[in-house]
Amino acid sequence: MINLKIDGKSVSVPAGSTVLEAARALNITIPTLCHLDLHDTKMVNKAASCRVCVVEVKGRRNLAPACATPVFEGMEVITNNIRVMEARRIVMELLISDHPKDCLSCRKAGNCELQDLSELLSLRGHSISGESVSTYKKDITPSLIRDMDKCIMCRRCETMCNEVQTVGALSGINRGFNAVVSSAFELPMDETVCTHCGQCVAVCPTGALTENDHSLKVYEALADPGKTVIVQTAPAVRVALGEAFGEEPGSIMTGKMVAALKHMGFDYVFDTNFSADLTIMEEGAELLDRLDKFLNHQDTKALPILTSCCPAWVNFIESQFPELIHIPSSAKSPQQMFGSIAKSYFAEKLGIDRKNLVVVSLMPCLAKKQEAHMEQYSVDGNQDVDLVITTREFANMIRQMNINIHELPDMEYDDPLGISTGAGMIFGSTGGVIEAAVRTAYELKTKHPLEKIEFEQLRGFEGVRLGHVDVDGFTLNIGIAHGLGNARSLLEEVRDGNPREIHAIEVMACPGGCIGGAGQPYHHGNSDILKARQKAIYEIDKNSKLRKSHENPAIIELYKTFLGEPLGERAHQLLHTHYYVKEKV
Amino acid sequence: MAKCATTDQFKELDEFIDALPTKKGELIRVLHHAQNTYGYLPKELQVHIAKKMGVSTAKVFGVVSFYSFFSMEPKGEYDISICLGTACYVRGADKIVQEFKNELGIEVGETTADGKFSLSALRCVGACGLAPVVLVNGKVYGRVTEAEVKGIVDEYRHKD
Ligand code: SF4
Ligand code: SF4
Ligand code: SF4
Ligand code: FES
Ligand code: FES
Numbered sequence: 242m243i244n245l246k247i248d249g250k251s252v253s254v255p256a257g258s259t260v261l262e263a264a265r266a267l268n269i270t271i272p273t274l275c276h277l278d279l280h281d282t283k284m285v286n287k288a289a290s291c292r293v294c295v296v297e298v299k300g301r302r303n304l305a306p307a308c309a310t311p312v313f314e315g316m317e318v319i320t321n322n323i324r325v326m327e328a329r330r331i332v333m334e335l336l337i338s339d340h341p342k343d344c345l346s347c348r349k350a351g352n353c354e355l356q357d358l359s360e361l362l363s364l365r366g367h368s369i370s371g372e373s374v375s376t377y378k379k380d381i382t383p384s385l386i387r388d389m390d391k392c393i394m395c396r397r398c399e400t401m402c403n404e405v406q407t408v409g410a411l412s413g414i415n416r417g418f419n420a421v422v423s424s425a426f427e428l429p430m431d432e433t434v435c436t437h438c439g440q441c442v443a444v445c446p447t448g449a450l451t452e453n454d455h456s457l458k459v460y461e462a463l464a465d466p467g468k469t470v471i472v473q474t475a476p477a478v479r480v481a482l483g484e485a486f487g488e489e490p491g492s493i494m495t496g497k498m499v500a501a502l503k504h505m506g507f508d509y510v511f512d513t514n515f516s517a518d519l520t521i522m523e524e525g526a527e528l529l530d531r532l533d534k535f536l537n538h539q540d541t542k543a544l545p546i547l548t549s550c551c552p553a554w555v556n557f558i559e560s561q562f563p564e565l566i567h568i569p570s571s572a573k574s575p576q577q578m579f580g581s582i583a584k585s586y587f588a589e590k591l592g593i594d595r596k597n598l599v600v601v602s603l604m605p606c607l608a609k610k611q612e613a614h615m616e617q618y619s620v621d622g623n624q625d626v627d628l629v630i631t632t633r634e635f636a637n638m639i640r641q642m643n644i645n646i647h648e649l650p651d652m653e654y655d656d657p658l659g660i661s662t663g664a665g666m667i668f669g670s671t672g673g674v675i676e677a678a679v680r681t682a683y684e685l686k687t688k689h690p691l692e693k694i695e696f697e698q699l700r701g702f703e704g705v706r707l708g709h710v711d712v713d714g715f716t717l718n719i720g721i722a723h724g725l726g727n728a729r730s731l732l733e734e735v736r737d738g739n740p741r742e743i744h745a746i747e748v749m750a751c752p753g754g755c756i757g758g759a760g761q762p763y764h765h766g767n768s769d770i771l772k773a774r775q776k777a778i779y780e781i782d783k784n785s786k787l788r789k790s791h792e793n794p795a796i797i798e799l800y801k802t803f804l805g806e807p808l809g810e811r812a813h814q815l816l817h818t819h820y821y822v823k824e825k826v
Numbered sequence: 827m828a829k830c831a832t833t834d835q836f837k838e839l840d841e842f843i844d845a846l847p848t849k850k851g852e853l854i855r856v857l858h859h860a861q862n863t864y865g866y867l868p869k870e871l872q873v874h875i876a877k878k879m880g881v882s883t884a885k886v887f888g889v890v891s892f893y894s895f896f897s898m899e900p901k902g903e904y905d906i907s908i909c910l911g912t913a914c915y916v917r918g919a920d921k922i923v924q925e926f927k928n929e930l931g932i933e934v935g936e937t938t939a940d941g942k943f944s945l946s947a948l949r950c951v952g953a954c955g956l957a958p959v960v961l962v963n964g965k966v967y968g969r970v971t972e973a974e975v976k977g978i979v980d981e982y983r984h985k986d
Pocket of ligand 3: 437438550551552553554605606607608609749750751754755756757758759
């Protein structure tokens, strides 16, 4: 342990700690901007480029950045004298000297760390004023928008994309005032290896990276008397929404969320958990089919099978693992299964044309915005899922519409696409999809009810996990990864000979799974928040009456009256898709 | 240069890379070698280098765009480089640049349509006593004035 003093208070911290960490141990807040430490995702952005965190170290002439200065025995640090405060103010003034001043209409307003700091340091006039020349065109993709005039070069996005997600879509380019973070050859992000996971958006401190907001289009649809507007809500939204309204992380807001949506004027409020159950019917059937072929030695390459419900993950495999393109399940994601059933089965039920049915998704996710936009998910130019809003966008809509969510009575989902099981619910957490699949596959294969529904061996928060499940005397080895960097290491293992003989793999692109999706309320690196959301997911499952997808009565009815059999002809047409190798830079 | 990077196309560079004891931290060296070999660094070459070095193309492009030494455009037969180091800058190098731009009708980093001239900017070339300094294919011109620019260009314009 190293002993030092900060602002006159003594503290001992492990060797190798930074001054910033030591100060935290003393509850002394040093302002930071570029620094970001997501412990449990193992992401630390150490750019030390902004110098907002400077402190005085006794015996040193220059001020030192607290986030990058290691402690030493007997060190004395001052964080709060006039010299330090003046220096921070000048640093901030320089930073904002060429920054656009359109905070009033900036997408990040209210959530911008640059704005918060400028308020904290009482920057009023602009004593240093440079040109805020607009050098960069906005890059608008279906999922995210890059407005590089607002980039402060903290390089958090780059660390996230390259080191955590290992996608490598971003890099610092140019130098001096022209320096910015961009793609290879400054291509539009849509034409690069970007997976649209949105994790860069989740860490950007300013308005340089934001989501492509659909809320205004949702209002438009709601106001159109000629349209029937329905919404599906992803599992992870209900356990995070409360945070936007001051509730504890992990608060379960299902009933109030449904009520708020009804209040806004949606004609039907449905649940993505329903289509998650449907995904399990298809993916579970495919798993059993491929398992049979594998066990009969008909096709030794039938396994492993990979889950396909995360579109960022699918984008990743299409551009980075061409040699494994045949292993993901062909089942569409729950979002797209919902869209396809809504615009066929449900539109038929209502007796309306699919063009007059607007399907909105409420998602924790930015990748879903891009997925909804993909060509294969449209019929005659009409998308199966028309609009996608994130948890954050929805929270803003609730505020704009002056809805007091705390006072709303709990309400129930509508029939029939709102009926779901606990298995659909756990799709929101890492490990959940494969657990739901195993619950169903096990019972369909063995024809025995499960003794214990929970597969604890598949749960957890570690980046890469391995679990074993006995199915009828055969040990199914299951690999689970969350975060694309972890997914990459698991996939490389499978590609290079699969020494652990993994048979089934679940991957989610975001830390913790969809609970850590890039459209959720910002967690600013606090993984306790993610764990609280995860706990809530499993709690909802535990308290559900039905916990296996194949027992969902609305699903049984759907197959009986409309779809036929899982993997049958109609199911294939509506619920399955193809993957393509995509060479991208 | 062909669009698709065939295995042989960058053979000489591949051999250079394969001979390196380690690829780690050698990106800049490889890019230098590539530029010397092929004259410039077109996109296909950057994509190829990224694959070969096991880094992202974005990262390679980041390095190429950072150093003014690297060029993504083929250089002209005569490459005119103007020093923009502090001493040269103070003594009016920016005006010299402007004059060359006017004379040739191209921007810094570009090449004239006939492939004859290209224009680039350099950092201090270590001849500050002669500031402002201009180099044409390595030949040094010192204490260049705006009025001399046309003469320098003409000197090469009529050569073949
Ligand atoms: S969305 Fe994901 S893959 Fe795309 S640039 Fe951001 S972090 Fe990288
Ligand atoms: S885009 Fe955002 S996260 Fe990336 S460097 Fe710029 S300010 Fe930082
Ligand atoms: S893990 Fe979930 S939230 Fe993240 S990209 Fe995939 S589907 Fe979206
Ligand atoms: S927060 Fe320490 S240098 Fe930016
Ligand atoms: S600054 Fe031009 S030669 Fe030194």
